[in-house]
Amino acid sequence: NAGVTQTPKFRILKIGQSMTLQCTQDMNHNYMYWYRQDPGMGLKLIYYSVGAGITDKGEVPNGYNVSRSTTEDFPLRLLSAAPSQTSVYFCASILSDSAFRALHFGNGTRLTVT
Amino acid sequence: TQLLEQSPQFLSIQEGENLTVYCNSSSVFSSLQWYRQEPGEGPVLLVTVVTGGEVKKLKRLTFQFGDARKDSSLHITAAQPGDTGLYLCAGASGGSYIPTFGRGTSLIVHP
Numbered sequence: 001n002a003g004v005t006q007t008p009k010f011r012i013l014k015i016g017q018s019m020t021l022q023c024t025q026d027m028n029h030n031y032m033y034w035y036r037q038d039p040g041m042g043l044k045l046i047y048y049s050v051g052a053g054i055t056d057k058g059e060v061p062n063g064y065n066v067s068r069s070t071t072e073d074f075p076l077r078l079l080s081a082a083p084s085q086t087s088v089y090f091c092a093s094i095l096s097d098s099a100f101r102a103l104h105f106g107n108g109t110r111l112t113v114t
Numbered sequence: 115t116q117l118l119e120q121s122p123q124f125l126s127i128q129e130g131e132n133l134t135v136y137c138n139s140s141s142v143f144s145s146l147q148w149y150r151q152e153p154g155e156g157p158v159l160l161v162t163v164v165t166g167g168e169v170k171k172l173k174r175l176t177f178q179f180g181d182a183r184k185d186s187s188l189h190i191t192a193a194q195p196g197d198t199g200l201y202l203c204a205g206a207s208g209g210s211y212i213p214t215f216g217r218g219t220s221l222i223v224h225p
Contacts, residue, residue, distance in 0.1 A: 004156070031211050040123060042202060042217040043157075050211075058212075090156050096211050102147065103204075103213070105156025 002026050006091050006106035013081040013113045021076040021109050023091030029104070031094045032074040033058075034066065036087040037108075043090065049074055050096075081113045117141070118205055120216035127193055128224050135188045135219045137203035144207055146179055146186045151200040151218075160188075193223045 007022045025032065030051045035043040045058030049068040063085060065077045074093075078085060088110050092103040119138045127133055137146070145164045149157035161170050163179035163186060170177045174197075176189040190197055200220050204213040 033212075035215075040217060042120075043215040045212065048212060092156070094211060102159030102162070103149075103157070105158070107155050 004091055004093055004104050004106035006089075006109050008109060009107070010110050011112070013078070013111065015081055015083065015113060017081050019078050019081070019111075021078075021089055021091075021111075023074045023076065023106060024072050025074075025091075025093040025104070026072065027093065027095065027104065028071060029093035029095045030071065031096050032068065033092045033094075033103070034064070034074070034076045035090045035092065036060065036085075037090060038087050046076065046089075078111075083113050085111065086113045087111060118203055118214055118216035120201075120203055120219050122219060123217065124220050126222045126224070129194055130192050131223075133190050133193060133221070135201055135221075136185070137187070137205075137216050138185045139205060140184065141205070141207065142183050143205035144183070144209075146183075146203060146205045147213065148177055148186070148188055149202045149204065151202060152198075157200075157202055190221075193221075195223045195225050197221060198223050 004025045033048045034046040044060045047066040049055045052071050055066050088108045090108050091106045121136050147162045148160045151157040161177045166181045166183045168179045174191045178187045200218045202218045203216040206213045
């Protein structure tokens, strides 16, 4: 199994541009998450989804949007890029049949906004 | 918002030394997980602890969950360069699948 796949791995955006970070998982997990990771700040939750058609805001949702039209895919959209959105973005998923399962993470997208 | 405080933020040690990383909160968690993250990759689960006072061992790594389920520690014995990475703790309460992450401890083990 491929697990959680994120594309692209790297991207440079100019201020004001928009883009979509792709995330797909092949484990039939119902929960999916988007986190951003800044140096020394751990992982901050941007948005999450408990299943197809259902999304909810996390701790830092401003400037982002998501959709979940299928179980497999959970794209994250940056609406108008700002330097504060320079970060590493991680997508993760979990099957909610047990409280003790691991989050499965992708390998991240490193985004720079200049 | 539940907060998890990790300490220390950075550790730079020599191969063979022992170390302990702490994860503390004022909130009670029903489960707490430790992840390790290597450069350019996503975090990978090391262990989940769920019972107050629980101790789990994974080779040279020992994980402990506090009796009150508000804190946890990770002890590494005889650290090796392969232990280098970012260690993250994450806690969840009740039936939540939305964990709270600590800020992480960046460990460098020099040969």
